[in-house]
Amino acid sequence: MDAMYIARKGRARHQQDQITVERHFRINIFYVAIDKQLHELNSRFSDRALELLTLTSVLEPKNGYKNFDCDQICTLVEKFYPSDFTSQEMVHLRYQLQHFIREAQNDGKLRNMSNLQDLCQYLAETGKLDVYFLFDRLIRLVLTLPVSTATSERAFSAMKLMKTRLRNKMDDKFLADSLVIYIEREISKSFSLDAIIDDFKSVKDRRVLFDL
Incomplete structure (x- = not known):
């Protein structure tokens, strides 16, 4: 790695800087790849989403609630x-947060919690959610965040598949109905064709019988 780096034949004669192999891989390849990844991540998440994730991280019970901050948690709720x-x-x-952190520092099981899921389950099993019911509500709201985000991403991915160039004139209602069927296709598979026909017939009388 301490040897001098020599570019490929096509670029060797234009090479002016005398750099080592280690510097080439560190500066020209590794740092460039990291910069591209950071740029992509910064472009993917908005400032508001980053703030939400940052404030949510203070709820994590890792390392004996090292990041637990009542002020930031209250800011999370207010915003x-x-x-x-x-x-x-x-x-x-x-x-409730102030009483909880005092109890968590003296309770061995609470102090050794590793994630919010275990903490939420522990509060429910021990009945402490009746004492810290507001804190429990906040934990449940935070735990549903990845689910709601994933559902939104699935919806936009499905929209690209459903509304193609040939279907560009599809109206909003028909598009929404099609997306529901596509996104929730696991649920839609449980519906039988006969049940769909019966529901369609029950809306109003039809001139034609819908019999298979």
Whole structure:
């Protein structure tokens, strides 16, 4: 790796910098690849999404709740979940968080939790969700975040498949109905053709019988 790097034959005569093989792989290849990946990640997530993920990370119980911060958790609730908590509940949430972190530091099982899923399950099994019901509600809202994000991504991916150049004049209602069938195709497979015909017939009387 300490040897001098020599470019390929087509570029060797234009090479002016005398660099080592290690510097070539580190600067010209590794750093460039990392910069491209960071640029792609920064372009993929908006500032609001990054702020949401950053504030959500303070809820993680790893390392004995090292990142647990009551102020940032309350900021998370005020900015992203204002319709799920009343102003009075936001005040009580801060007190619940302060009592919870004190109990977690003295409770061995709570202190050794590794993720939010285990914490939510532990609160339900021990009945502590009745005490920390606002904190439990926030955890459940955060846990549903990946599911809602994945559903949105699936919807946009399905839209590209359904609304092609040949189907560009498809109206919004027909597109929405088609997307529901495509996205929830596992559920739609449970519907029989006879049941669909019966429901269609029950809407209103038809001149033609829909019999197979």
